[in-house]
Amino acid sequence: MSDSSKPVSRRDLLTGAAAATLGAGALGACQASPGRQWDQAVDIVVVGSGAAAATAAVIASDNGDSVLMLEKASTVGGTAAKSAGVLWVPDNFTLRERGIEDLRDDCLRYMARFAYPERYDVNSPTLGVSPGEFSLLEAFYDNASPAMDRLRDAGALNLAEWRMFALDRPATDYLDNVPENKVPAGRALGPVDAEGKMGLGTLLMEQLHAAINARDIPVLTGHRVVRVVLNGDGRVVGVEADKDGAILSVGARKAVIFGTGGYVHNPEFISKYQRTALVGACAKPDSTGDFINIGGAAGARLGNLSCAWRSQVVLDEVLVNRVLGAGVFYPPGDSMLQVNRYGMRAVNEHRNYNDRTEIHSVYNPSRAEFPNQLMFMVYDQRTAEAFAGVYPIPSKPADAPAIAGDSLADLADKLDARLAEIADQTGGLRLDPAFADKLATTVARFNGFAQAGRDDDFRRGEAAYDTEWHPVFSPMRADTDWPANDSPNITMHPLRDEGPYYAIILAAGALDTCGGPVIDAKARVLDTQDQPIPGLYGAGNCIASPSREAYYGAGHTLGHAVTFGYIAANAAHDETPAGADA
Ligand SMILES: Cc1cc2nc3c(=O)[nH]c(=O)nc-3n(C[C@H](O)[C@H](O)[C@H](O)COP(=O)(O)OP(=O)(O)OC[C@H]3O[C@@H](n4cnc5c(N)ncnc54)[C@H](O)[C@@H]3O)c2cc1C
Incomplete structure (x- = not known):
């Protein structure tokens, strides 16, 4: 394993002056030395193995990109594998099959009303929210259903309408009682097995990881990504991962996509960002918000840090x-x-x-x-x-x-x-x-x-x-x-x-929490000037949630994780490859 990088602080990165030194395991960003050699290089590095990351890996591979997945824990699946596996998907195939129209404008109004009640304005072209915020609502509506259909068509997920456990009816949304919600039940999907039996998050993640295995995507568990590596143009061209104290460097010709979960099990961040303590959480203990320091050091704007599910x-x-x-x-x-x-x-x-x-x-x-x-x-x-x-x-x-x-x-x-x-x-x-x-x-x-x-x-x-x-x-x-x-x-x-x-x-x-680096409608991480940091993407709980703190209905977080993982893989596919030597 090599380590020819010179770790630097965010300020050093932005000014080009490399001086500060980080410890081997410290989270952050570093600049690539000229002629840097990688231990491995692929088109797209996917960080994490939960719903967002697994979706990104499958889609990227199906787009023809070579992929490597790096997972900090000793097992794959993240908190998603511990969940109930429900996905909130507007205009989904089960609604369409039943002839229920979940119209774009109506659904956007529901989402804007729920996510931004203090600014919602039905007469504004962006419903009272900023163009950037609105574009994330649009991106979710426009991509959620296509993402599920693509995964189903690829044989990566087997989904059906999610019925309310023993009750024989579709799931009611979490804010059904506002006039903006025109489809108050039926947007939730869940994973089903080959016999059509509904399963939980374990089944969801078993299916996605079976798809990853079927595509021969290498998955390295026990590898905690600690840094992104930037080239002289400020483009993210790889990562460094800590495996039992040794650093593995992986070049990313097109992009690095983070799907590393929230920070709810990082007591320091809880104390820094939450005014009243979240005293406990059911996320897996690996939700320590690593992308906050890594993305921040790469120059990301951070958002929604006080938010949580x-x-x-x-x-x-x-x-x-x-x-x-x-x-x-x-x-x-x-x-x-x-x-x-x-x-x-x-x-x-x-x-x-x-x-x-x-x-x-x-x-x-x-x-x-x-x-x-x-x-x-x-x-x-x-x-x-x-x-x-x-x-x-x-x-x-x-x-x-x-x-x-x-x-x-x-x-x-x-x-x-x-x-x-x-x-x-x-x-x-x-x-x-x-x-x-x-x-x-x-x-x-x-x-x-x-x-x-x-x-x-x-x-x-x-x-x-x-x-x-x-x-x-x-x-x-x-x-x-x-x-x-x-x-x-x-x-x-x-x-x-x-x-x-x-x-x-x-x-x-x-x-878990849902704040972190801010993304745009292509899941590109934005810098403090709201410009994309080339080569850096994020999805799921590790980024500033596109719905702020609104939880539209059962399956809200997984619906967003999968959708923005899908968006990230597709947008990363269109990146012009950087040279393999960074
Ligand atoms: C009991 C329970 C039930 C739930 N039910 C539902 C539900 O039915 N529907 C729903 O929408 N939501 C549900 N949730 C919430 C949902 O599980 C999470 O919001 C979702 O898993 C987030 O997905 P993710 O892909 O963003 O991250 P995660 O699933 O948390 O995956 C993140 C992965 O990144 C890895 N990682 C972290 N840092 C690094 C690093 N530096 N390098 C490499 N890897 C790293 C972690 O180890 C983890 O594997 C539930 C949660 C719980 C606890």
């Missing part, structure tokens, strides 16, 4: 290990509500995970605190038994992570005692002295709403999302003696007048 998480699980199996995607139960440290509700508990979790970040300027930093999911014996074992409700009512109390006042005492035990890890957060009284008032008010079937405070159960996803994530046990919920609003049921009651402590977490 959010989910509430169970604090008591996080205190054991911040790498989680899952988030609280939909808090189960009907006789259940969430309150903050003042005993007040703050959110529709059955809104989608990404939007619901935003509530933890609300700041109270008078008290200089985040009153919803922790939320307490409070429920009664009905929910504890009728929804037992539906995550995160334990199989036995009083088992961890549930805290039990004989009455609401007793529950408040037990909850506060637990908060006292973990105070050194929560900034000393405790219940307000009036919590118990307020909780009783809040439960009484909630019970009134449940009886009336209408939540006047947070509109729980009003949107189709709330009710359609309820039986998916909140199924009542078939063996329960508790009567079915015959309320006009199936997401709500009054809490019982008697205890015991239970609480689970929830905090803000994420699937």
Whole structure:
């Protein structure tokens, strides 16, 4: 293995003066020495092996480009292999087969309305967002369905309409209840096996990696790309990867495409970029945001760094290990509500995970605190038994992570005692002295709403999302003696007048983050003058998300990762090859 590069800082790269020295494993960029020899050279280097990277590799190979995939972990598939494998794809083939029109202008309005609510303007040619932002919305709509069709035609993915698990209906979008959403259900696809059986992210990634193997694309696991290499013109012409302390250099005649995931497991970045901590996440631990320092050193503009695909998480699980199996995607139960440290509700508990979790970040300027930093999911014996074992409700009512109390006042005492035990890890957060009284008032008010079937405070159960996803994530046990919920609003049921009651402590977490180098509609990474950095591409959670923080519907992140991986491979194919010697 060779290392003839001279590592330099971003400023040195931009001015052409090479001086600074990086350690062998340090992330960044370096300039190629004249006549540099590579250990290997291909047309396109793909970094990562999740959904974005695997798509880029398959498409690049089918375009006739030689490809090498470099993956940091010892196995391939990334967080995508741990996911449910759902892909959000507007105007997809299943909609077309059913004669449902998902028109471009309508869908663009839905996406702009959801992603930029504060600027959305139906009368503006770019719907109120900047031309660059709008071009990313357009690129997604224009390429998502063709990307899936291309992968299907290539035999790389077998997809079908994603049905809501046991329910026989298509997935409802995460903001179905705005007039801009003209196709509120049916945009989600999922991977199916040869018998047509729907699978999860493991199947999605097995299929993509089978396609990679079938194309003889070399995949080097255990290789962490630490630097991009630039030539004298500022073009990215290769990478350096760290394998157990040794550097492998790989030349990229056309491009390097990053699909390296977010930074949610990089505590330093969480502290730098997230105002309220994301205390835990279900992404794989390799999501450390390497592309932020690598792309930044190559001169990339960074964007959306404070953004994430959010989910509430169970604090008591996080205190054991911040790498989680899952988030609280939909808090189960009907006789259940969430309150903050003042005993007040703050959110529709059955809104989608990404939007619901935003509530933890609300700041109270008078008290200089985040009153919803922790939320307490409070429920009664009905929910504890009728929804037992539906995550995160334990199989036995009083088992961890549930805290039990004989009455609401007793529950408040037990909850506060637990908060006292973990105070050194929560900034000393405790219940307000009036919590118990307020909780009783809040439960009484909630019970009134449940009886009336209408939540006047947070509109729980009003949107189709709330009710359609309820039986998916909140199924009542078939063996329960508790009567079915015959309320006009199936997401709500009054809490019982008697205890015991239970609480689970929830905090803000994420699937992964979605900020990083900014790309254009061709998935080219932009510099600080908004010009493409030649030869450098990105897709998936490692780049500034094209939807900012909006999660359009089930499969949003994988839909974007695959689509922009496809766009990147096609645009990279059109690059004029650089000389193999850089
Ligand atoms: C439980 C769960 C369920 C989910 N379900 C869904 C779902 O159904 N639909 C959906 O849209 N989203 C879902 N998500 C989110 C989704 O999994 C991620 O958003 C998606 O995997 C992101 O894809 P990606 O290609 O950007 O990155 P990843 O899948 O995270 O892959 C990134 C890869 O890059 C590698 N890497 C990182 N740094 C380097 C480096 N320096 N050099 C080389 N390799 C590197 C990593 O090891 C990893 O393999 C779910 C997530 C979880 C945890």
